[in-house]
Amino acid sequence: MTVATATPPPAEFSPGSRIAVLLPLPLAGAYEYRVGAEPVVAGAFVRVPLGRREAVGVVWGPGPGAVDEARLRPILGPLPAVPPLPAELRALTDWVAAYTLAPPGAVLKMAMSVPAALQPPRLPPRLRAVAPPPAGLKASPARARVLAQLEQMPPASAADLARAAGVGPLVVRGLFAARALEPLPDPPEPDPPRPDPARPGPALSPAQAAAAAELRAALGAGFSVTLLDGVTGSGKTEVYFEAVAAALAAGRQVLVLLPEIALSAQWLERFTRRFGCPPLVWHSEVGEARRRDTWRAVARGAAGVVVGARSALFLPFPALGLIVVDEEHDGAFKQEDGVCYHARDMAVVRGRLGGFPVLLASATPALETMANVQAGRYRRLALPDRHAGAALPRIVAVDLRRAPPPRGRWLGPDLEAALAETLAAGEQAMLYLNRRGYAPLTLCKKCGFRLRCPHCSAWLVEHRRRGRLLCHHCGHAITRPDTCPDCGSEEGFAACGPGVERVAEEAAFLFPQARLAVMTSDTCAGPAAAAALVEAMAERRLDLLVGTQIVAKGYHFPHLTLVGVVDADLGLDGGDLRAAERTFQLLSQVAGRAGRAERPGRVLLQSWQPDHPVMRALVAGDRDGFLAREAASRREAGMPPYGRLAALILSGEDEAALDGFAARLARAAPLRDGIDLLGPAPAPLALLRGRHRRRFLVKATRAVALQAWLRDWLGRAAPPAGIRVQVDVDPTGFQ
Structure with a gap:
């Protein structure tokens, strides 16, 4: 079944007309062409001459008449096998480009990410x-x-x-x-299986049923944003599945954004059980042929539901009727390379442009989202209790100052005892440390020389299982040298600090009978590996799971009753604006893996700062109080969401030339009330992939037209050859 297009027919341009064609290239804007012998419509994909080569672009609208008639070149023709790019997606492209200061063609490239999808299927003739x-x-x-x-x-x-x-x-x-x-003529492309909205879902609690009714009522009522705010294990997914079913029943398409789509095996299983078939999946690990088929199915309206990573936001849905952003607080929704955008915020923009509802779901909503709720821009639906009577886990902060681990170990006596008790009872446990590898730092035992990446301002991380030292930023890898590169000593190297592999090694030593597995982005390189680990936990073939932050991504382990956080303070330091908020969110999500079924759960947070506001709030279960205090602090400092930030990252291989341009750019900054300019300063990662980096931070009040000021400033000093300028409006990280 193909859904009907929800938008009116696009404008048509007759032969000989001037048209603007936007190309998926980082150019200043659209190029002007003349329509050839056959008419084209706005949004049509067309072949055009570009210099001495041929390119494919999109008809963006009427030509402005800026090119002399003698220089105006005709298009080479439309691509008939592809529906036009929907007007809503063209408007989103322009909006994202204007907001992020990215070239419109760079944004369009995200919507044309599968060039093969623009060609008809190449099937052998029957x-x-x-x-x-x-x-x-x-x-x-x-x-x-x-x-x-x-x-x-x-x-x-x-x-x-x-x-x-x-x-x-x-x-x-x-x-x-x-x-x-x-x-014979080519057969039509087969449509993917369509989810059945009439299949009955599981029985909902009264609170879930009330929230689902509110979400169903929002469909067809125009644009709105709703926060589904439910504690971990409250059944938020089953609630928004009801909204998905209602949108499908109305003939509309649905997009669900997940932060870790490659690790969503449980989510896909739940969807298939609810709707009778899996959704279409969109993320970087999907093969090229499948991406091509998915793009084309979306474009012709045959894809009922797509679940994807942030890039799925730019798929060409002709009849999108609902976007769900699950785990809306997650930092994975922010893209920091190329076009810098936040998929959660751009999903809201796409909903407003298309006139349909957007649903944000989280147990730990972002402060920006809560500020929008308090301002009346978003509606909030609360699920304060876990489903089926399960209780929230008891959280305890373990004071490492009182009971530190033995020398050379990382699990304190309190956590070790809790692990022994849990495993003896035949229950499952999890150890969490958000640090990949075996050790974050390796140094010479004689002179203290530290092994670092030659291309980045970063230490090499030992991955003992792979027998390599790796840079987590550029991928540079070496084997551990036999002698110190600095002093020539053969005394060897010492691993400093714990990584998740080292914690797993200690746990295996302490509990040799426990069936143990490690779950990180290194050990779960794709959906199949993640699904195997999740299945092993569900079938109780594992006793102890040791992992990084990917274990916090919404997994349901019904027999898991103990979570131990090895270093709860990790992430609190470093001067990051959102350090406390992120730590609270991450530890809350990790804690939420415990006690999700009939057995009660407990969480032990090993901390050297048990009196820190984040630790106190976690132990007290006082999320709203923590957010209120964090909001007051941000408001007083004029920081987001009560002020605006923009970052400029300058990079180049020639450090002297980079510093010269940074100084010139600083002098060119226009003075303006309500704007403070900080920098230039070396970025925390001052060298990345062989390029030196300098940063500016622009702090502005919300009354300032920040993008206009940035355009004015950047227009006053063009970067020389070899120097890149990247603009990040609303940065969430400061590397």
């Missing part, structure tokens, strides 16, 4: 016999076998027909050349 056979056809036993075979089977490709008849391909080609065989 052949059938011509009746009656052409006069004068030379007969042979081989030809007779081919024609007899076609009487017993449907039309087939030349290769399949030759194989079935037991002849060589030249026999089939000869019959085709003699016009005894003819090709």
Whole structure:
């Protein structure tokens, strides 16, 4: 079933008209062309000459008339196999470009990320016999076998027909050349299975049913944003599945954004159980052929539901009726390379442009989202209790100053005892440390020389299982040297600090009978690996899971009753504006893995700062109080969401030239009330992938037109060759 397009027909441009064509390139704007012999519509994909080569772009609207008639070149023709890019997505492209100060073509490239999808499917022609056979056809036993075979089977490709008849391909080609065989028209592309909205879902609690009714009522009522605010394990997914079902029943398409789509095996299983078939999936690990088919299914309206990472926001839905952003607080929704945008915020923009509702779901909403709720811009639906009567876990802060781990170990006596008790009771436990590898730092035992990346301002991280030292920023890898590169000592190197592999090693030493696995982005390189670990936990083939932050991404482990956080303070330091908020969110999500079924759960937070406001709030279960205090602090400092920030990152291989341009750019900054300019200063990662980096931070009040000021400033000092300028409006990180 293909859904009906929800937008009016696009404008048509007659032959000879001037049109603007936007190309998926980082250019200043659209180029002007003339329509050829056949008319085209706004949004059509067209082939155009570009210098001495050919490019594919999108008809963006009427031409402005800026090009002399003699220099105006005609387009080479439309691509008939692709529906036009929807007006809503073209408007989103312009909006994102204006907001982020990115070239519109760079944004369009995200909507044209699968060039092969712009071409019709290349299927071998299906052949059938011509009746009656052409006069004068030379007969042979081989030809007779081919024609007899076609009487017993449907039309087939030349290769399949030759194989079935037991002849060589030249026999089939000869019959085709003699016009005894003819090709059939290409069949239409098959539609993917469509989720069934009429399938009954699980029984909902009264609170869940009330929230689902509110979400269903929002469909068809125009644009709105709703926060589904539910504690971990409250059944938020089943609630918004009801909204998905209502949108499908109304003939609309649905987009669900997840922060870790490659690790969403449980989510996909729940969806399939609810709707009878899986949704289409969109993320970087999907193969090229599948991405092509998915893009085309979306474009022709045949995709009912797509679940994807942030890039799925730029798929060409013609009848989008609902966007769900699950775990809306998650930092993975922010793209920091290329076009810097936040998928949660741009999902809200797409909903406003398309006039349909957007749903944000989280147990730990972002401060920006809560500020919008308090301002009346977003509605909030609360699920304060866990589903089926399960209780929230008891959280305890373990004071490492009172009971530190033994020297050279990382699990304190309190956590070790809790692990022993849990495993003895036949229950499952989890250890969490948000640090990949075996050790974050390796140094010479004699002189203290630290092994660092030659291309980045970063230490090399030991990954002992792989036998390598890796840079987590550029991927540079080495084996551990036999002698110190600095002093030549052969005394060896010391691993400093714990990574998740080192914690797993200690746990295996303490509990040799426990069945243990490590879950990180290194050990779960794709959906299959993650699904295998999740299944092993669900089937109780594992006793102890040791992992990084990916274990906090919404997994449901019904037999997990203990979570131990090895270093709860990790992430609190460093001067990051959002350090406390992120730590609270991450630890809340990790804690939420415990006690999700009938057995109660407990969480032990190992901390050197048990009196820190984040730790006190976690132990007290006082999320709203923590957010209120964090909001007051941000408001007093004029920081987001009560002020505006923009970051400029300058990079270049020549450090002296980079510093010279940074100084010139600083002098060119226009003075303006309500704007403070900080920098230039070396970025925390002052060297990244061989390029030196300098940062500016622009702090502004909300009354300032920040983008206009940035355009004015950047227009006063063009960067020299070899220096890049990246603008990040609303930065969430400061590397």
